[in-house]
Amino acid sequence: MASLTRRRTTLVGWSFILPNFIGFAALTLVPVVAALALSFMEWDSYSSPEWVGLANFERMWNNATFWVALTNTCYYALGHIPLTLVAALGLAMLLNRPLRGVGLFRTALFFPYVTSLVAVAVVWNMLFSPDLGPVNQFLRAVGVDHPPGWTTSSDWSMPAVILTSVWRDMGYYMVLYLAGLQTIPAELYEAAKVDGAGRWARFRHITLPSLRPTTFFVVIMLTISSFKVFDLVQVMTEGGPGRSTLVLSQLIFREGITQGRFGYSSAISMVLFVIVLLVTLIQFRLQQRSER
Amino acid sequence: MTALLETPPAVRTTAKPPGHRGGTAGRILGYALLIVLSLLVMIPFAWMVSSSLKQNNEVFTVPIQWIPAEFRWDNFSVIWDRIPLWTYLGNSMLLSVSVTALQVLTGSFAAYGFAKIRFPGRDALFLAYIATIAVPWQAYMVPQYIIMQKLGLVDTHLSLILLQAFGAFGVFLMRQYYLTIPDELSEAARLDGLSEYGIWARVILPLSKPALASLALLTFVNTWNDYMGPFIYLTSNDLWTVQIGLRAFVGLYDAEYAMIMTGSVISVVPILVVFLLGQRYFVQGIATSGLK
Numbered sequence A: 001m002a003s004l005t006r007r008r009t010t011l012v013g014w015s016f017i018l019p020n021f022i023g024f025a026a027l028t029l030v031p032v033v034a035a036l037a038l039s040f041m042e043w044d045s046y047s048s049p050e051w052v053g054l055a056n057f058e059r060m061w062n063n064a065t066f067w068v069a070l071t072n073t074c075y076y077a078l079g080h081i082p083l084t085l086v087a088a089l090g091l092a093m094l095l096n097r098p099l100r101g102v103g104l105f106r107t108a109l110f111f112p113y114v115t116s117l118v119a120v121a122v123v124w125n126m127l128f129s130p131d132l133g134p135v136n137q138f139l140r141a142v143g144v145d146h147p148p149g150w151t152t153s154s155d156w157s158m159p160a161v162i163l164t165s166v167w168r169d170m171g172y173y174m175v176l177y178l179a180g181l182q183t184i185p186a187e188l189y190e191a192a193k194v195d196g197a198g199r200w201a202r203f204r205h206i207t208l209p210s211l212r213p214t215t216f217f218v219v220i221m222l223t224i225s226s227f228k229v230f231d232l233v234q235v236m237t238e239g240g241p242g243r244s245t246l247v248l249s250q251l252i253f254r255e256g257i258t259q260g261r262f263g264y265s266s267a268i269s270m271v272l273f274v275i276v277l278l279v280t281l282i283q284f285r286l287q288q289r290s291e292r
Numbered sequence B: 001m002t003a004l005l006e007t008p009p010a011v012r013t014t015a016k017p018p019g020h021r022g023g024t025a026g027r028i029l030g031y032a033l034l035i036v037l038s039l040l041v042m043i044p045f046a047w048m049v050s051s052s053l054k055q056n057n058e059v060f061t062v063p064i065q066w067i068p069a070e071f072r073w074d075n076f077s078v079i080w081d082r083i084p085l086w087t088y089l090g091n092s093m094l095l096s097v098s099v100t101a102l103q104v105l106t107g108s109f110a111a112y113g114f115a116k117i118r119f120p121g122r123d124a125l126f127l128a129y130i131a132t133i134a135v136p137w138q139a140y141m142v143p144q145y146i147i148m149q150k151l152g153l154v155d156t157h158l159s160l161i162l163l164q165a166f167g168a169f170g171v172f173l174m175r176q177y178y179l180t181i182p183d184e185l186s187e188a189a190r191l192d193g194l195s196e197y198g199i200w201a202r203v204i205l206p207l208s209k210p211a212l213a214s215l216a217l218l219t220f221v222n223t224w225n226d227y228m229g230p231f232i233y234l235t236s237n238d239l240w241t242v243q244i245g246l247r248a249f250v251g252l253y254d255a256e257y258a259m260i261m262t263g264s265v266i267s268v269v270p271i272l273v274v275f276l277l278g279q280r281y282f283v284q285g286i287a288t289s290g291l292k
Helices: A002-038 A055-061 A064-095 A102-114 A117-127 A134-141 A157-181 A186-194 A199-210 A212-227 A231-236 A248-258 A262-291 B024-052 B075-082 B085-116 B122-134 B141-150 B157-165 B168-179 B183-191 B196-207 B209-225 B228-233 B242-252 B257-290
Strands: none
Touching: A002 A262, A002 B085, A002 B122, A002 B141, A002 B157, A002 B168, A002 B196, A055 A262, A064 A102, A064 A157, A064 A212, A064 A248, A064 A262, A064 B024, A102 A157, A102 B024, A102 B257, A117 A157, A117 A231, A117 B024, A117 B242, A117 B257, A157 A212, A157 A231, A157 B024, A157 B257, A186 A199, A199 A212, A212 A262, A231 B228, A248 A262, A248 B141, A262 B122, A262 B141, B024 B257, B075 B085, B075 B257, B085 B122, B085 B157, B085 B168, B085 B196, B085 B209, B085 B242, B085 B257, B122 B168, B141 B157, B141 B228, B157 B228, B168 B209, B183 B196, B196 B209, B209 B257, B228 B242, B242 B257
16 A cells, blocks of 8 residues: 555656656757767768767867867956956945945846847947947047957957956846845844954955855856857857857857767867866865865 | 756845945945946947937947937838848747746646655656756757757757757756745645645645746746857748847848847847846846855
């Protein structure tokens, strides 16, 4: 009898999960595993799959474009992660006080994140126009005689993309930091004040340590989103000029879907996955150590 | 999907924020800083709206003319003849609504199985969901594409709907919320003779309205703004979404600055309306994601 009800419970449990699970298994779980397998295969749209071991990885290692894309992706991440983090924390600190119109400020600062990325990229591309664009107009007005060519220059295209992405994403992470800040008990600050701790000391010894779980989460989210950046570069620069903003996910797309080299592109995607995994694991380690 | 790992119990606002007794000078400085920063963040939008009402040759005047000499309202009527905007808007709406509906329905249904019914294998299964959230989509988009190709679904809306409707995200978000609902409630309903499906429909769903709203809004906005998915899967012009259509317009008429801005404004308006209507749930869904 007992086993019968247990079997019934199992059936009922599965029946709840199944409608979602079928789609999830077929279109997420299977592809995730397949990507790993494909990276060891030679397969393109014309031939049948063949096991080739590490050949794809070898080819990747010797391919200059791969290294350019990897370097560019790291460049983007190294710019995007710290700048967004600092901007988000700063904005959250500013907003975390009883001000009139807090909601209005929050909406204004958060708004870029909601607006469609294409519109954002299109507008920023125009703002960055080298000759008459408002950004360079401003720079000339404050005394920069030869402002950068931004998206038309291979040296400045990545900074332009990074600036746009920070502008867009900081409001999102600001909301996360605001939520984190609100969990810090006010008594901590009161006690520190009684002990004579100044503003900076309170920030360093109370705010920052209390925000550690939030920061941990924010860094992981920023890492994942940085390494898979696609939309913004695709719309703003299409990877150019030259290969100056070509990133890994564009390379995966070009090799895998445009060129139909399934195996080779899967090898590149494994690199992307391993980087994200490693950074996340290192973060976990650091987090655990700091908790001890 | 950028907004991952979110748990939606209401944001705590009990703790008083720090610095609520800061000096008047500090307060004024904070205000000034916030106003300046918010304005800076909003400038690209102001420029976009102002440019959308100008003539082409007025967009890049030096210095910037914030108020057009002559308001070209007809930009907003002409653009509908230049690109099939109604089709694009309709396609975006169709995709966003279907994905959201499926995500909310199957997600909350599966979440009930994961949160409220005990059966063997449940936790291992849930782990599979969580694990795939951390894998960047770019790492398995090629195998997904191959599957869709084999099914003959490339260049159909159905491919995108299937790809985005069964993500792990909705399941995770709803499960975290259901865990905060006491088990005694479902126990009581069970004793009253309700089936598990009845409990889900009549007890749990009504209780989880805020979480459902958060999930629905996040999914809707993400789907509406998605560029990469439609970029990869949709090649026929009449299937394009607003994002793809706008990008194509920019590519074709790159000197029609005013009209490009007009298109950008139109692509942003629907999402602006959705966001302002549900802002509270939207921010709440994100705000709590950093906690636990």
